[in-house]
Amino acid sequence: MSQIKVAVAGASGRMGREVVKMVLEDPELRLVAAVARTAGPVDAGMLVGKPDTGVIVASDLAEALSASDADVLVDFTAPKFAMPNTETAIRFGVRPVMGTTGFTPEQIIELDKQCKDRGIGGLIAPNFSIGAILMMKFSAMAAKYFPHVEIIEYHGDQKLDAPSGTSIKTAEWISEARQELRQGNPNEEEVIEGARGGYYNGFRIHSVRLPGVFAQQEVVFGAFGQTLKIRHDSYDRAGYMPGVNTAIKKVMSTTGMVYGFEHFLD
Known part of the structure; x- marks a missing residue:
């Protein structure tokens, strides 16, 4: 099975760094993009105390997704970026896994339609624990x-x-x-x-x-x-990472926007 190509938005934040670390440590996943508005052009490995990855932290999500050919975007940014970041991912055919909250029911319905129109899946998860x-x-x-x-x-x-x-x-x-x-x-x-x-x-x-x-x-x-x-x-952000890992893998076989991580649990 080929590796799942993952982009991380909010990569320099506390949750974002945990996601970057988790992706780098899973042989089934490959980090292809990291986005942070203020981290500067540094290697993503430096954010988590790991060797250079060859992935330079970008400031613009659309540019990063366009250049990386990512399969999945994991987003832990801020509520004001939740909707635009999700729509950007869908526009590029990238499956959004959103840990960022702040969506209205109407927005979730609209995003479900956008995902289905593109034939891809997505997840909005208030909690991955x-x-x-x-x-x-x-x-x-x-x-x-x-x-x-x-x-x-x-x-x-x-x-x-x-x-x-x-x-x-x-x-x-x-x-x-x-x-x-x-x-x-x-x-x-x-x-x-x-x-x-x-x-x-x-x-x-x-x-x-x-x-x-x-x-x-x-x-x-x-x-x-x-x-x-x-x-x-x-007590620790690492406790959310098994859930994020599961979401990345299961969203690959999902169509439409799913609201709630519980739907990805067997």
Whole structure:
């Protein structure tokens, strides 16, 4: 089997560097492009403390994809680049694997159409952690029996979007398993605006942003005389790489835009 040719956008970022390292260490994958807006024209190997790869970090995604003949683009950039980067990849016939969040449902529908028109697959994944996927799955199961629920998600203070893509995906799964239920006292009044968190389908999502925090999420269910808490904690970005690796390989046999890494798990 020939190697899968991989391009990485956001290659100089913390997640991007992990992806570059993972690709270089997998004999089934070949790094053919690395894109970072401010890293400068350096060899991609230098970003991760490895020998030179012959791949020079570029600043323009379209130019990098045009020159590299990549099969897959892995993108960990920023929400404002999510849609344009995905469309750029599809335009070049490159399969996008998007770890960047910030897509609207309408954008996902449009990207699905674009992928199908090109006959390629793509993935938008709020979370590549298998543990996080299980947390979401267990939460959806619990929601059938515990309809009163709130989500608390914790990230570092430099995260750009709130709530997180993982919490929104969790909320979507929960909403599929329960009817909309407005929780709390009907006469409740927020003394401080936003104190009750973001509203979603009758329940609340709370976003905590603090230095020293990596990525955690807790789903709290309440019932008479008891509570159930389902929690997932990530401590290292390397924990996401088995999922990214699986996504790169499975997207090669997919058509259309897939939303959620869970669809790539057997």
